[in-house]
Amino acid sequence: MLTVASDTETLAIEPEADIANDDYFASQWTLMWHKFRKHKLAMVASAILIMLYILGIFSSFFATNEPDQYHQDYVLAPPQGIHFVDTEGNFSLRPFVYGIASDIDPDTWETIYKDDTTQKYSLSLFPKGHSYKLFGLFNLDRHFIGVEGEGKWFLFGTDEFGRDMFSRTLVASQISLFIGIIGVFLSFLIGSTLGGLSGYLGGKVDIFIQRLAEFVLAIPTIPLWMALAAALPSTWSSTQVFFGITLILSMVGWANLSRVVRGKTLELRESDFVLAARLMGVPTMKIIVRHILPSFASYLIVSISLGIPGMILAETALSFLQIGIKPPSVSWGVLLQTAQSPRALSESPWLLIPGIFVVVTVLCYNFIGDGLRDAADPYK
Amino acid sequence: MARYIGYRIFYALVLLVLVSMVSFLVIELPPGDYLSTVIAKLEQTGTALSDEQIAAMTQQYGLDLPIHMKYLKWISGFFVGNFGYSFEWGRPVASLIAEPMVLTLFIAIIIVFFTYLISIPIGIYSATHQYSIGDNVVTVFGFLGLATPNFLVAVVILFFGLRWFNVDLSGLFSSEYLAAPWSFGRFIDMMMHLPVQVLVVSTALSASLIRVMRASLLDELQKQYVVTARAKGVDETALLFKYPVRLALNPIISEFAMILPATISAATITAVVLGFPTAGPMLLRSLISQDIYLSASILMMMTFLVVIGSSLADFLLVTVDPRIRLDKSADRG
Numbered sequence: 001m002l003t004v005a006s007d008t009e010t011l012a013i014e015p016e017a018d019i020a021n022d023d024y025f026a027s028q029w030t031l032m033w034h035k036f037r038k039h040k041l042a043m044v045a046s047a048i049l050i051m052l053y054i055l056g057i058f059s060s061f062f063a064t065n066e067p068d069q070y071h072q073d074y075v076l077a078p079p080q081g082i083h084f085v086d087t088e089g090n091f092s093l094r095p096f097v098y099g100i101a102s103d104i105d106p107d108t109w110e111t112i113y114k115d116d117t118t119q120k121y122s123l124s125l126f127p128k129g130h131s132y133k134l135f136g137l138f139n140l141d142r143h144f145i146g147v148e149g150e151g152k153w154f155l156f157g158t159d160e161f162g163r164d165m166f167s168r169t170l171v172a173s174q175i176s177l178f179i180g181i182i183g184v185f186l187s188f189l190i191g192s193t194l195g196g197l198s199g200y201l202g203g204k205v206d207i208f209i210q211r212l213a214e215f216v217l218a219i220p221t222i223p224l225w226m227a228l229a230a231a232l233p234s235t236w237s238s239t240q241v242f243f244g245i246t247l248i249l250s251m252v253g254w255a256n257l258s259r260v261v262r263g264k265t266l267e268l269r270e271s272d273f274v275l276a277a278r279l280m281g282v283p284t285m286k287i288i289v290r291h292i293l294p295s296f297a298s299y300l301i302v303s304i305s306l307g308i309p310g311m312i313l314a315e316t317a318l319s320f321l322q323i324g325i326k327p328p329s330v331s332w333g334v335l336l337q338t339a340q341s342p343r344a345l346s347e348s349p350w351l352l353i354p355g356i357f358v359v360v361t362v363l364c365y366n367f368i369g370d371g372l373r374d375a376a377d378p379y380k
Numbered sequence: 381m382a383r384y385i386g387y388r389i390f391y392a393l394v395l396l397v398l399v400s401m402v403s404f405l406v407i408e409l410p411p412g413d414y415l416s417t418v419i420a421k422l423e424q425t426g427t428a429l430s431d432e433q434i435a436a437m438t439q440q441y442g443l444d445l446p447i448h449m450k451y452l453k454w455i456s457g458f459f460v461g462n463f464g465y466s467f468e469w470g471r472p473v474a475s476l477i478a479e480p481m482v483l484t485l486f487i488a489i490i491i492v493f494f495t496y497l498i499s500i501p502i503g504i505y506s507a508t509h510q511y512s513i514g515d516n517v518v519t520v521f522g523f524l525g526l527a528t529p530n531f532l533v534a535v536v537i538l539f540f541g542l543r544w545f546n547v548d549l550s551g552l553f554s555s556e557y558l559a560a561p562w563s564f565g566r567f568i569d570m571m572m573h574l575p576v577q578v579l580v581v582s583t584a585l586s587a588s589l590i591r592v593m594r595a596s597l598l599d600e601l602q603k604q605y606v607v608t609a610r611a612k613g614v615d616e617t618a619l620l621f622k623y624p625v626r627l628a629l630n631p632i633i634s635e636f637a638m639i640l641p642a643t644i645s646a647a648t649i650t651a652v653v654l655g656f657p658t659a660g661p662m663l664l665r666s667l668i669s670q671d672i673y674l675s676a677s678i679l680m681m682m683t684f685l686v687v688i689g690s691s692l693a694d695f696l697l698v699t700v701d702p703r704i705r706l707d708k709s710a711d712r713g
Contacts (some may be wrong), residue, residue, distance in 0.1 A: 011388075025416045215395060215398060215399075217637075217638075217684055218395065218399075218637075218681055218683065218687055218690065219399065219402070219639070219641065219683050219686070220639065220641040220642075220644035220645045220648070221641065221642075221645050222645035222646070222660075223644065223645065223648055223660070223663055223678075223679055223682050223683075224406070224679070225668055226648070226663065226664060226676065227406045227407060227663075227679055228406060228409075228666055230667035230668060230675075231406060231407075240557065241617075257482075293473035309526075309527065311530050316529055317529055317530075317531060317649050319532055320529075320649075321649065321664060322665070323668070325662070327555055327704065332464060336532070339535060340535065340653065342539045342541070342542050342548075342550070343536035343542065345535065345538075346538045346539055346542050346543045349539070352532070352535075352536070355528075355529070355532045358527075358528075358529060358532070359524070359527045359528050359532075360528075361525070362527035362528075363523060363524070363527040366522075366526060366527060368525055370481055
């Protein structure tokens with residue numbers, strides 16, 4: 001039985017080797033990659049996810065406005081389109097946006113925003129904009145794309161304080177995208193340890209851990225999460241709240257994973273290589289971690305990739321109910337709070353855009369999980 | 381059989397005790413209590429409480445007891461229908477949560493029923509028409525259903541109701557029935573307000589149930605006995621419903637243990653959006669105001685519903701399929 005380490009080395013040495021001749025010599029991980037590559041939806045989903053993560057990690061670079069800046073004159077302004085052709089039919093290769101003209105509706109006293117076609121502001125790549133700190137280290141003021149001169153550009157419109165929804169959505173994706181990964185990592189640690197012990201030791205330990213998992217699964221998750229999230233002290237900093245919420249999510253998430261691990265461990269417990277290790281006096285935890293877990297790592301990866309979307313949805317729900325991530329830190333759920341009332345929504349439907357990001361992310365993870373599931377057993 | 385049922389009931393009882401402990405512990409976790417919230421509020425308005433007043437209130441609410449005493453005091457009241465006192469509402473919890481809990485249970489039953497009602501036929505269709513346009517549509521819809529947060533769907537439906545039909549779909553009762561006592565008219569009015577939530581939650585839940593039904597029926601359809609029956613000329617529809625469908629239903633029934641907590645979860649959050657006077661929104665509010673006996677009671681009752689429900693489902697499953705009884709007793713060793 002090969003260990004994971006040597007498998008990944010093989011993968012690293014011959015990443016672009018000729019597939020046809022190579023299948024007989026390829027390691028399991030290479031075969032999995034070949035099979036995964038054939039799953040078109042999963043490949044597209046991976047590409048989209050990678051893009052989302054890049055947008056999230058470098059959100060301040062991609063942001064077109066300062067995410068926390070109030071634009072009092074542009075409260076609840078609708079999204080501004082990008083144009084190539086102006087009203088006179090002149091085509092310019094360089095995209096531009098129109099200025100925003102605001103007007104008061106004489107009947108309802110609501111502000112109406114319109115394109116001011118007399119003003120055109122070209123978009124440019126890598127313009128200088130508001131200064132920011134990348135990763136809290138580098139002071140920068142260059143952005144990916146921005147509008148020239150005095151123009152304003154709100155790609156996704158603005159919220160009720162006139163803050164740019166596009167920039168806020170990007171910043172929010174940092175928390176929303178990473179809470180799933182960290183949460184699943186934590187539940188993976190808990191779940192694989194407990195599941196491994198449960199399956200390997202059997203007997204009373206097994207019964208106890210399995211009953212514990214059943215118990216956790218029996219409690220309806222949202223009410224339990226609500227109770228736990230409400231228990232977080234209000235004095236906590238946003239970083240503490242972030243990790244608190246992550247911990248809460250993984251306290252429930254481990255149960256399913258532990259059952260997968262237990263089932264597989266039960267199978268492998270009787271195998272020769274485990275017996276050999278035991279006879280050589282390898283400690284129990286080391287047998288589980290070094291020998292048993294790696295042999296079904298592919299199944300674990302599938303469970304993990306399918307666990308992430310659940311966490312993202314849960315965080316969104318909790319933050320939406322105002323007991324998850326709290327302002328000033330933002331996640332997609334926090335941004336969706338403003339979309340809670342249908343009346344606000346009927347006047348400014350663009351407040352729902354963060355919701356589209358949630359759906360797309362979760363869809364992508366599900367597709368990738370599907371692709372991984374098909375690839376997990378490449379010999380089939 | 382009797383032994384199995386006995387074991388299951390004993391197990392459910394142990395679970396219930398554990399649930400009550402965990403509910404109480406979770407609710408007791410946060411630092412501070414309702415009293416400190418009240419004092420802070422009073423001080424904001426300029427009324428300072430003397431130390432004696434605070435001490436008296438602490439004793440009145442039993443807030444000075446250690447946690448296990450508080451738990452015992454709270455749980456011992458259960459047997460006489462006393463669930464403690466809600467600080468925020470100034471009423472006994474029992475009278476406060478009775479109606480919301482019944483409503484929650486009622487709505488949950490409708491949702492579960494409706495979920496199964498749509499999942500089974502669609503699952504059968506999907507399996508018998510694998511990779512057809514209809515099957516692919518169902519698959520896409522299923523993925524979307526899994527990916528979209530329930531509350532978002534609810535918000536969007538409310539939004540379209542308002543924009544296209546100019547009707548406010550939120551709330552469980554029309555204004556004229558809001559404070560009215562129960563009557564047939566009020567019941568009908570409530571039923572008219574239910575479809576949005578039932579639709580939102582059961583379509584979301586059926587997404588996974590359809591997958592299970594489809595997969596298990598596909599497994600059955602490949603088996604030898606189906607081929608044999610077909611070769612003997614059994615009518616296709618009769619064959620389908622007489623054997624494979626019945627066998628494929630088993631995983632669906634055992635999914636019930638997952639569907640019920642999921643229903644309660646999803647109904648909780650959509651009820652907040654829709655402004656229903658059910659247990660979910662009440663739980664949220666009591667959690668925020670640290671109304672401990674109220675929130676602990678709701679959390680516990682919700683979990684009770686789930687534990688009792690899944691025990692019933694287990695009995696049902698055992699009755700339907702004796703193989704499971706044997707499997708399980710072997711598994712439990």
